Amino acid sequence: MAGPVAPEEQKFCLQEVLDTFKLCLSENKDVYLEHYIAGWRGLVKFLNSLGSVFGFISMDAVNKLKILVAYLEGENGSQYVTIQSMLKYELDNGLVDLTKKASNPESGCRTLLRLHRALRWLELFLERLRTSSEDSKTSVMCAEAYNESLAQHHPWVIRKAAGMAFCVLPGRLAFLEVMNVGPPEKVVAMLGEAIPLISEVYQITEELYAQHNLLELP
Numbered sequence: 001m002a003g004p005v006a007p008e009e010q011k012f013c014l015q016e017v018l019d020t021f022k023l024c025l026s027e028n029k030d031v032y033l034e035h036y037i038a039g040w041r042g043l044v045k046f047l048n049s050l051g052s053v054f055g056f057i058s059m060d061a062v063n064k065l066k067i068l069v070a071y072l073e074g075e076n077g078s079q080y081v082t083i084q085s086m087l088k089y090e091l092d093n094g095l096v097d098l099t100k101k102a103s104n105p106e107s108g109c110r111t112l113l114r115l116h117r118a119l120r121w122l123e124l125f126l127e128r129l130r131t132s133s134e135d136s137k138t139s140v141m142c143a144e145a146y147n148e149s150l151a152q153h154h155p156w157v158i159r160k161a162a163g164m165a166f167c168v169l170p171g172r173l174a175f176l177e178v179m180n181v182g183p184p185e186k187v188v189a190m191l192g193e194a195i196p197l198i199s200e201v202y203q204i205t206e207e208l209y210a211q212h213n214l215l216e217l218p
């Protein structure tokens with residue numbers, strides 16, 4: 001009776017996110033936008049499974065993913081295959097607002113930068129989770145990771161709202177369970193595999209943006 005399950009109905013699984021981040025890097029270390037987006041989709045699925053309190057966060061991520069998908073599937077989609085090609089194309093064609101919002105407030109470059117900054121939060125948070133002891137609090141790990149990364153780019157209201165959401169995060173064990181990997185030791189082992197991948201994708205993107213002076217795009 002049970003037919004195939006539509007992808008969006010499947011439960012979050014850390015393995016799936018790990019697999020997509022593995023696919024992100026080409027041989028010469030370019031970052032494929034398609035897989036980057038797929039990785040984020042998986043993370044958003046996770047966030048949604050934590051409850052509606054996180055809705056305002058996942059909605060922003062989903063909106064940004066939609067913008068990128070529209071470019072990737074649009075008439076200039078072939079220019080958006082990798083983050084490297086997107087940057088070159090948008091810069092060469094004056095499609096990026098460099099100092100203040102003007103005619104291109106939703107460039108691929110500035111949109112991806114927001115997700116890129118969030119990826120740093122993820123890396124810091126997952127590393128804390130991986131090395132945490134049984135009595136560690138996810139809310140504290142999450143807030144620390146946030147303060148070291150994303151918070152520096154967010155105005156007070158957002159920081160306040162994010163802080164409130166962190167307080168209702170499930171505890172460490174429940175959190176590890178939602179990842180659908182198995183017992184805590186297995187999750188920790190898989191995190192050990194996933195974090196370096198996420199970190200490499202982050203570093204490559206960071207250096208690329210830094211080279212082109214794009215880290216503060218409005």
Ligand SMILES: CCCCCCCCCCCCC/C=C/[C@@H](O)[C@H](COP(=O)(O)O)NC(=O)CCCCCCCCCCCCCCC
Pocket residue numbers: 014043044046047054056057058060061114115117118121142146150158162169218
């Ligand atoms: C597991 C707990 C999840 C906590 C998520 C921590 C991140 C908190 C971010 C709060 C963002 C609030 C929403 C609004 C953001 C925007 O103002 C802001 C700026 O955009 P703009 O320049 O277009 O105006 N947007 C952003 O910074 C992008 C935020 C994207 C956040 C995505 C977070 C996804 C979290 C995925 C959770 C995965 C958990 C780990 C599972 C293995």
